[in-house]
Amino acid sequence: xxxxxxxxxxxxxxxxxxxxxxxxxxxxxxxxxxxxxxxxxxxxxxxxxxxxxxxxxxxxxxxxxxxxxxxxxxxxxxxxxxxxxxxxxxxxxxxxxxxxxxxxxxxxxxxxxxxxxxxxxxxxxxxxxxxxxxxxxxxxxxxxxxxxxxxxxxxxxxxxxxxxxxxxxxxxxxxxxxxxxxxxxxxxxxxxxxxxxxxxxxxxxxxxxxxxxxxxxxxxxxxxxxxxxxxxxxxxxxxxxxxxxxxxxxxxxxxxxxxxxxxxxxxxxxxxxxxxx
Numbered sequence: 001x002x003x004x005x006x007x008x009x010x011x012x013x014x015x016x017x018x019x020x021x022x023x024x025x026x027x028x029x030x031x032x033x034x035x036x037x038x039x040x041x042x043x044x045x046x047x048x049x050x051x052x053x054x055x056x057x058x059x060x061x062x063x064x065x066x067x068x069x070x071x072x073x074x075x076x077x078x079x080x081x082x083x084x085x086x087x088x089x090x091x092x093x094x095x096x097x098x099x100x101x102x103x104x105x106x107x108x109x110x111x112x113x114x115x116x117x118x119x120x121x122x123x124x125x126x127x128x129x130x131x132x133x134x135x136x137x138x139x140x141x142x143x144x145x146x147x148x149x150x151x152x153x154x155x156x157x158x159x160x161x162x163x164x165x166x167x168x169x170x171x172x173x174x175x176x177x178x179x180x181x182x183x184x185x186x187x188x189x190x191x192x193x194x195x196x197x198x199x200x201x202x203x204x205x206x207x208x209x210x211x212x213x214x215x216x217x218x219x220x221x222x223x224x225x226x227x228x229x230x231x232x233x234x235x236x237x238x239x240x241x242x243x244x245x246x247x248x249x250x251x252x253x254x255x256x257x258x259x260x261x262x263x264x265x266x267x268x269x270x271x272x273x274x275x276x277x
Contacts, residue, residue: 002130008032010056010126014039015046015072016090017064021111025059028115029122043067047075055086056129057122062091062100073103086129088121169266173251176260178202178221185265208235217246224250224258231268243272 012034014025022039029037038053040046043064050058058076062069069089076085089100092111100108107125109118170185179202213232220227226249234242248263 002127002134006130007123007126008034009036010034010130011036011053012038012122012126013046013049013053013055013058015041015043015058015064015069016061017041017043018061021061021090024113025118028113028118032119032122043069043072046072047079050076051079056133057126058087059122060087060089060105062089062093062096069100070103073100073105077104084129084132086125088125171262171264172248173262174202174260176258178261181260182262208237210234221248221250221261226250227263231272241269242267243269 012029014022014037016022016025016039019041022041026037026039038049038055040049044067046058046060049055060069060072069091073085073087076087085104085106087105089096089105089108090111090113091097091100091108094110097108097110106128107121109121170183172180172184173182175181179200181199183199210233217227217230217232220230226247228247229245230247231243231245234244236242244265245268246263246265248261250261251259253259
């Protein structure tokens with residue numbers, strides 16, 4: 001919510017080539033309690049002033065020599081094309097009202113002034129403008145928080161990956177189709193295959209697997225189940241049986257959609273051979 005002080009401290013710029021109009025608006029604003037009022041009778045400097053001070057409201061006369069209010073509106077859009085344009089136009093020409101709104105102005109008042117109407121429109125526009133600014137600031141803080149937490153998550157994942165690499169022979173990730181997307185460690189060198197050749201493929205591309213073991217592992221994966229210390233075998237071309245132990249977990253995105261698996265593995269052939277002796 002906005003405090004009355006926030007509105008009364010808002011930055012206001014009066015742009016009019018008639019000194020009497022500037023004085024009238026200044027006195028009215030001061031009488032209402034506004035404290036941060038600036039003015040200019042030179043429309044050519046409005047763009048630069050707004051770029052420097054980012055006014056919360058600009059009271060803009062449309063009929064001025066040298067550069068009219070419509071040209072000023074076009075110049076103001078160049079300061080920040082995506083920003084809210086806080087302009088209340090002042091005009092004695094009824095036909096200019098729609099054109100001014102189409103040019104980006106947020107509201108208008110007619111000359112001669114109805115002071116109560118002007119005060120009301122100024123208050124309403126400032127309230128909308130300041131709420132818009134608070135929302136924009138909130139969104140930026142939220143975006144920064146998301147970036148910071150994303151960085152923390154990536155750092156945490158990197159630590160996890162580093163630790164798993166220390167406690168295993170390899171770390172792996174697969175997409176939803178079961179194809180490898182990331183491999184680190186000498187797993188495929190142990191199998192006699194270049195790891196780079198396996199990116200974009202799955203383990204069934206290799207020969208020699210014990211199909212019963214592989215079917216059980218595939219059933220876990222198809223059921224999106226985690227698995228721990230699952231041991232399966234593969235027979236090398238020379239007849240040697242190789243034992244591989246893997247642990248893995250399914251990965252889901254923020255919408256709970258399955259995106260793949262990740263896990264660790266190690267060659268436990270030496271250990272299994274000892275058990276079987």
